[in-house]
Amino acid sequence: METKEAVRSVEALARLAGFHRQxxxxxxxxxxxxxxxxxxxxxxxxxxxxxxxxxxxxxxxxxxxxxxxxxxxxxxxxxxxxxxxxxxxxxxxxxxxxxxxxxxxxxxxxxxxxxxxxxxxxxxxxxxxxxxxxxxxxxxIPFYNSQTRIVLKNAGLIDPEDIGDYLAAGGYTALAKVLTEMSPAEVTEAVTRANLRGRGGAGFPTGLKWKEAFHQKAWPKYIVCNADEGDPGAFMDRSLLESDPHAVLEGMIIAGYAVGARHGLIYVRAEYPLAMKRIAIAIEQARETGLLGEDIMGSGFDFDAEIFVGGGVFICGESTALISSLEGQVGEPRQKPPHLAERGYLGKPTVINNVETLANVPVIINIGAPAYAAIGSAKSGGTKIFCLTGKVNNTGLVEVPIGVPLAEIVRGIGGGVPDGRALKAVQTGGPSGGCLPAEMLDLPTDFEELSQAGSMMGSGGMIVMDDTTCMVDVARYFINFLRDESCGKCFSCREGILRMKEIVDDITAGRAGDETLELLKETAEMVKNASMCGLGQSAGNPVLSTIRYFEDEYLAHIQDKKCPAGVCRSLISFTIDADLCTGCTACAVKCPTKAISGEKKQAHTIDAALCDRCGICLDTCRFDAVRKG
Amino acid sequence: MARKQPAKGPFNLDLSLERNKGALIAILYDIQEHYRYLPEDVLKELAQKIGKPLIEIYRVATFYKLFSLKQRGRHQLKVCTGTACHVRGSERLVEEISKSLCVCRGETSADGEYSLDTVNCLGACALGPLVEVDGEYHGNTTPQSLKTILEKLKSGENKE
Incomplete structure (x- = not known):
């Protein structure tokens, strides 16, 4: 059998898959x-x-x-x-x-x-x-066998640049089933009953989105795959596109069938060259095989997909901003309604789904909605892929049923914090999320539970922090990020985040007075309440959640002018323990500001006025003589 | 995919217009790829050809971080400052590069050799902190290993 021959029927697909399997x-x-x-x-x-x-x-x-x-x-x-x-x-x-x-x-x-x-x-x-x-x-390996890999089932086991591998692994059978056995309404119904919710962050029910777009009279309609994974510390979309691009494509074609769209657009971050290459190859191969194009598998349904490169701007992950960007304009969000299902790309009905959401769709069709819904929690079905990073023994992609407690991910699969240090916090939800303290590790990883605790599910970044992480510095990091990324359309977001940055800068520099904390809270609330899009509405989270759970640490910075974790440079100092120093001169040689002096084989000292607190001496010393405090 | 730009010589704007069916961001992307920045005269030509005021093109060009209106260095260094890289000390790497190559964050060195940028997340968080030199990623970078990378770069071993 000729492998290049286009598949014109479900039977032909089965034959081709059999050929590749053999x-x-x-x-x-x-x-x-x-x-x-x-x-x-x-x-x-x-x-x-x-x-x-x-x-x-x-x-x-x-x-x-x-x-x-x-x-x-x-x-x-x-x-x-x-x-x-x-x-x-x-x-x-x-x-x-x-x-x-x-x-x-x-x-x-x-x-x-x-x-x-x-x-x-x-x-x-x-x-x-x-x-x-x-x-x-x-x-x-415990890291793998404690996971429930249904979306990542092919990851690492197939060659992502070979459609034959995907077909041999049972790929495109969900599409075949949809095109021959199900009506568009039945597909949407299955996704609804499966309790599939958007994996991009907000957790909107996917079935509802599809239904709304399906009922629109305007034509043509568009499916957009959001692969503008801008959250720092999150890379599940990159990984999915790199390891199993056909699964995303299959989900997208099914989505197109369900809402009556014939065009698919994939908006990929410019920072992900490999993901872009792999999805481009997948599209090419799917076209050659007849799984994209006209009259797919003889069903009369046409669908094709193309790729758009993002411009490296975080806000373009917001749905309305993404649409503007696709249209070649500045990626600024606009007011909703009208919803995208009504007026999206080029003013036409559009559905935007995240990469991971789409990759879940073939799974639902294959295992059936009830089985899928049974995997997750009461309100959301299936699994979620988390990116476990930071101060944790096993870092990487972790797929677990929605609703498992944080501890199971961080302590179980992640293997806890390295070097015997104490776990301090887990940050979820990216820049829009929050930091949850170690005491809250029993919290189920569910959209609602995480929101109530002041964080959010977000796209799935999960950053573990130990006692050497300063929570004020973390808040400052996210505020800086959001200040850079705020598009500037709403005054509250543009100026409010800037004020928050100034206040937190003051706190970390030891310049803040007692009234600062209240002012910071008030500003964060104002930004949340007065901004239009998701970025502004959640911009207060990193600050509010760290104040809520780590107020002591803020107070230590403000009142005692100390950074307990030893991170904020203005509030720490380095000294040399004369009893431990052997006078090897290694630190003095490396010190960039020449702040360390002393005779050979004599204890050295640090001149606090010259020291710029870079910490190189601490890393250099082999005798543990340098003290940070 | 349609024909590619010739590797050398002037940029063929018509080819890019045709290839991208007039999609502005994709065209700017092509121009940036070719020149490593967006030269003013090319943008003026583009404005004329697509019948849009120059200011609208500038608005888009300045909104997206991908684009630069200033000439970029021959060597491009990027330090990932995503959360995972941040908590593992990427800030210090930015400072080290800045000092070593005499280039400020977001700028190009006076001799036009090096550009230094920070990026939000390169998506390889497990290997942070990450430094990208001319498209090549270096994982688990420490100030020590960075030194070796920079010395190689300076001595010209990293030529494209």
Missing amino acids: ARQKVKTRILVCAGTGCIVSGSLRVMKEFERLLADRGAAAQLAGVAEVGKGVGVAQSGCHGFCQKGPLVRIDPYGIFYTGVRPEDVAEIVDTTINGGKTVERLLYRDRDGLACCNQEE
């Missing part, structure tokens, strides 16, 4: 090298090249010697992001599911000898759990 069964051993952004940073592409070179070499050499081909039945492919970037570069060897972490090009020869040819594992490259036990395959 072709893959011929490969006895498959080496999958992670080629997500994270692993590429760690050097996975060099590892992949080394595998290819070595296997080609050995195959050729063996042939010459007249023995069996070593390279036969062994395939090397790239995979998308496994979500465990910290341990990268990652290599998975199927069908055994052997999972190697931190693989260097130098390790490749040993893997080929020991695992591919010898059938044994390379012990030192295996992941070790907390008790030091080696995990032979990926499914044994």
Whole structure:
């Protein structure tokens, strides 16, 4: 069967999938090298090249010697992001599911000898759990086996640049079912009964959005995939686009069918070049296969998709601003209503769904709405992907049923805080979210529960902070971020955030008086209440949530002029413990402001007037003699 | 995808207009890719061709962070200052680069060699702090490893 032939019916799709499945069964051993952004940073592409070179070499050499081909039945492919970037570069060897972490090009020869040819594992490259036990395959690793990976099910297991892999894994069967067995209203009904809510942050019921757009008379209609993942500390959309782009595309085509749209637009951040490349390849391959274009699978339904590059502006993630940006204008939000379902892109009915939301759609169709709804909490079905980062042992992508307690993610899957330090707070929801203290870890990760606690679900960033993180500094960080990103349309947001920044700057610099805290609260409330779009309405959250749970820390800055975590530069000082200092001069040599003086082999001292508190001396000292306080 | 811009020589605005079906942001993106900034004369030509006042094009060009109206350096350095990178000390890396290459944040060094920018999130948070040099990402950067990166860059090993 010709693989390039366009699929004209559901039966043809099944035949093509069968062909790809069979072709893959011929490969006895498959080496999958992670080629997500994270692993590429760690050097996975060099590892992949080394595998290819070595296997080609050995195959050729063996042939010459007249023995069996070593390279036969062994395939090397790239995979998308496994979500465990910290341990990268990652290599998975199927069908055994052997999972190697931190693989260097130098390790490749040993893997080929020991695992591919010898059938044994390379012990030192295996992941070790907390008790030091080696995990032979990926499914044994606690980080993975405590997750519920239904959206990320293909991530790391398929080659994202090969539609054959997606088809072999059962891809586009949901689309086939939708086009042949369901009416658009039935699709929307399934999504509604599944309790699917927007994963981009606000948690609006997806079914409702689709229904509203479906009932619009105007034409044409548009589906927009929001891949402008601007929240710092969140990368699930990048990862999904990089690891399983066809799943997003399939969800988008189904959404198009449900609302009666024939055009799909994918708005991707310019900062995600790889995600952009992969979704572009996916679109190209889907077109060639006949899964995009006219009369998809002989159903009479037409749909096509194209990519737009974002301009690196956070506010463009807001739906109305995104539409303006798509239209080639300045990305400023506008007042709603009219809702986008009524007046969206080019004034036509438009549905905007987040990448993760769309990737959930094929899952709902495949497993059925009741099964999907049963996974999540009472009000929201399914799973949520969180990006667990910051001061936590296992960082990466974590997919869990909506509603599991924070502790299960941070302590369970994340493995707690490293270096024996104390967990202080968990920040969720990105710049619009808030910081929750360690005492609240039992809180379920649900849209409503998180909002009530003064934070929000947001797009899924989850940043763990330990006792070396200053909460006032965190608030200051987010205010600075929001000040940069406020589009300036509403006075309250433009000027209010600026005032908040000045106040918090004063606090961290030790210039604030007793009245400051009240003023800060009042300003934050004002920005929340008087701004038009989501950015302004939630801009007070980082400040209000940190004041709510960490007021003591603010007071320490304001009244005692101290930063308990030792972060705010103006409020800390460095000294050298004369008893521990050996006079090795290492710190004096490195000090950029020449603030450290002392004779060789004599205790050194720091001149507070010259010291700019950069902390290099603290990092340099091998005798723990530098004190921060 | 339609024809690409020739690698060298002047920018072909007509080609970009045709390729992007007149979508302003995509055209500006092409111009920026070619010149590493948006030159005034090209924007004037663009305004004429698409029949829009120049000020509207400037409004869009200055709104999006992706675009620059000033010439950018031959080498582009970006430090991720997303939350995860921030709590792991990216601020200090910005200062180090600033001092080492004599370039302020968001600006280009006097000799036109280096531009230094901060970006909100490159999406590789597990490997923070992240520094991007001419499109190549460096993860888990420390002030020490940064030194090596900058020395390589200065000695010209990082040439495109």
